[in-house]
Amino acid sequence: MSAPKQKQGTVPVAVASFAQTPSLRRIDQANEVELLMPVIGEVFEGTGLTKDDVGFICSGSTDYLIGGPFSFVMALDAVGVWPPKRESHVEMDAAWALYEAWVLMQEGVVDVALIYGFGKSSLGDLDRILAMQLDPYVMGPLWPDQVSLAALQAQTMIDRGQATEADFAAVAARARRAALSNPNAQVSGDSSVEELLAEDYVSTPLRRHALPPLSDGAAAILLVAGERAYDVVERPAWITGIDHRVETHALGARDLGASPSTAKAAEMAGVTDGVVDVAEIHAPFAHQEILLARELGLGAETVVNPSGGPLAGNPLMAGGLIRFGEAARRIWDGTATRAVAHATSGPVLQQNLVGVLEGES
Amino acid sequence: MTDETLAPVTMLSTPIRLEYDFTAGLAQSRNLRGYAEGKFIGQRCPVCNKVYVPSRGSCPVDAVPTDEEVVLPNTGTVTTYCVVNVPFAGQSIEIPYICAQILLDGSDIAFMGLLQEIPTDEVRMGLRVEAVWVDPEDLGPTLASVKYFRPTGEPDADYETFKEYL
Numbered sequence: 001m002s003a004p005k006q007k008q009g010t011v012p013v014a015v016a017s018f019a020q021t022p023s024l025r026r027i028d029q030a031n032e033v034e035l036l037m038p039v040i041g042e043v044f045e046g047t048g049l050t051k052d053d054v055g056f057i058c059s060g061s062t063d064y065l066i067g068g069p070f071s072f073v074m075a076l077d078a079v080g081v082w083p084p085k086r087e088s089h090v091e092m093d094a095a096w097a098l099y100e101a102w103v104l105m106q107e108g109v110v111d112v113a114l115i116y117g118f119g120k121s122s123l124g125d126l127d128r129i130l131a132m133q134l135d136p137y138v139m140g141p142l143w144p145d146q147v148s149l150a151a152l153q154a155q156t157m158i159d160r161g162q163a164t165e166a167d168f169a170a171v172a173a174r175a176r177r178a179a180l181s182n183p184n185a186q187v188s189g190d191s192s193v194e195e196l197l198a199e200d201y202v203s204t205p206l207r208r209h210a211l212p213p214l215s216d217g218a219a220a221i222l223l224v225a226g227e228r229a230y231d232v233v234e235r236p237a238w239i240t241g242i243d244h245r246v247e248t249h250a251l252g253a254r255d256l257g258a259s260p261s262t263a264k265a266a267e268m269a270g271v272t273d274g275v276v277d278v279a280e281i282h283a284p285f286a287h288q289e290i291l292l293a294r295e296l297g298l299g300a301e302t303v304v305n306p307s308g309g310p311l312a313g314n315p316l317m318a319g320g321l322i323r324f325g326e327a328a329r330r331i332w333d334g335t336a337t338r339a340v341a342h343a344t345s346g347p348v349l350q351q352n353l354v355g356v357l358e359g360e361s
Numbered sequence: 362m363t364d365e366t367l368a369p370v371t372m373l374s375t376p377i378r379l380e381y382d383f384t385a386g387l388a389q390s391r392n393l394r395g396y397a398e399g400k401f402i403g404q405r406c407p408v409c410n411k412v413y414v415p416s417r418g419s420c421p422v423d424a425v426p427t428d429e430e431v432v433l434p435n436t437g438t439v440t441t442y443c444v445v446n447v448p449f450a451g452q453s454i455e456i457p458y459i460c461a462q463i464l465l466d467g468s469d470i471a472f473m474g475l476l477q478e479i480p481t482d483e484v485r486m487g488l489r490v491e492a493v494w495v496d497p498e499d500l501g502p503t504l505a506s507v508k509y510f511r512p513t514g515e516p517d518a519d520y521e522t523f524k525e526y527l
Binding site: 030031132 | 373375377379380381382383384385386387388389417418419420421422423424425426
């Protein structure tokens with residue numbers, strides 16, 4: 001056996017293990033270390049690897065959610081970094097931490113990397129906290145909430161005839177139904193589009209179902225390079241392409257009805273070089289799934305968000321990494337041979353990361 | 362469109378206030394509740410046997426839960442210290458005062474405490490100290506339940522006994 005042909009990089013790197021907490025509205029019994037410990041423990045379980053095998057640790061989190069400085073340093077208590085190890089952190093979703101690890105692994109000196117992300121939406125007023133990502137001169141002082149910004153995007157799509165409110169409801173209905181088989185989901189159920197359309201608006205044209213739940217949670221992944229991946233998992237999920245792109249910080253200068261950063265990242269990662277069996281899309285709002293699926297170049301043959309996606313559970317800073325884990329899981333179990341994982345960060349899809357995962361056919 | 366008569370904006374003020382709930386977690390909650398009973402409660406690592414006070418619930422070296430609870434004594438050793446002579450906004454203690462790293466007997470990590478009842482020029486590494494608690498009716502789940510530490514009068518601890526904790 002050998003890894004599928006790499007589109008990028010020279011060292012084949014695979015997603016070899018994945019663990020996540022359930023997404024819950026409020027985890028107030030555990031501090032960040034206590035939240036992470038079971039996840040870090042589980043990600044090593046059954047892999048034959050221990051923390052001593054890890055050559056690089058990279059995490060994604062943000063102090064703005066916790067309201068305290070250097071929270072990522074304290075979170076390391078859950079990992080046990082002794083003897084000292086190479087370690088890094090991104091103030092972004094942990095999918096970008098995975099990207100950093102992938103880049104480092106291309107040097108060929110590290111063959112096992114631990115990636116984790118954690119975030120609690122329950123500790124403060126998320127609408128105000130997320131307004132802090134906006135530029136501090138023009139947008140920030142207006143304190144626009146994330147739902148209103150997403151609603152502007154959704155309305156743009158409607159005005160252009162790209163989607164309807166019923167389409168948003170259809171996305172949510174499908175996500176909730178898919179989430180029925182996801183034990184980590186926070187929102188699941190069997191609702192018809194008609195039932196969902198009867199809900200009140202939160203911010204026109206978005207109704208409750210088109211919004212992600214507020215979630216606390218954490219996730220971890222082990223990346224393993226080269227042949228060693230076969231010691232961990234029978235059918236590794238090889239990262240054959242990965243890329244991320246960023247759009248301008250100025251919302252007024254962006255076309256919210258498109259996502260050129262996603263399209264470019266998808267092109268560079270080689271999404272359309274083959275059939276995509278499964279795509280896990282980090283679309284916190286229902287309309288964004290429609291927009292992103294289009295920009296990723298996905299067709300009708302692709303199963304989108306079989307986990308339920310972010311509409312079923314949305315722990316910030318871990319949600320993008322969970323997309324990689326959920327996509328990889330379907331390669332490991334043979335459900336998919338080629339999968340796409342997408343992650344987003346920043347206001348209304350400002351930054352987007354796309355990975356292509358492949359198993360031997 | 363620009364109005365030539367208007368001076369350019371060179372500075373703006375954008376007030377920000379965010380409020381948060383703090384999650385102490387299980388381990389630290391036990392430690393904080395200990396203060397309400399006038400006790401220092403730490404946790405022991407089952408692998409390396411080190412006792413952390415307060416514990417965050419995990420041994421940062423071995424990454425295992427520190428489930429075993431340990432009630433620590435009132436006494437400890439000053440591992441290092443600093444004499445604060447500089448006034449700053451919000452200062453609640455009269456300067457000069459001593460801020461000391463205190464290693465409670467039987468624990469493996471020092472924490473910061475206020476040291477009183479000793480002239481500032483007599484404080485030293487190895488000084489043996491004890492906690493003075495607030496009156497029982499004022500005890501609460503906060504380190505403020507410890508009024509300060511003061512010398513016990515015992516001979517100084519040997520440097521060898523605390524050199525690993527500096």
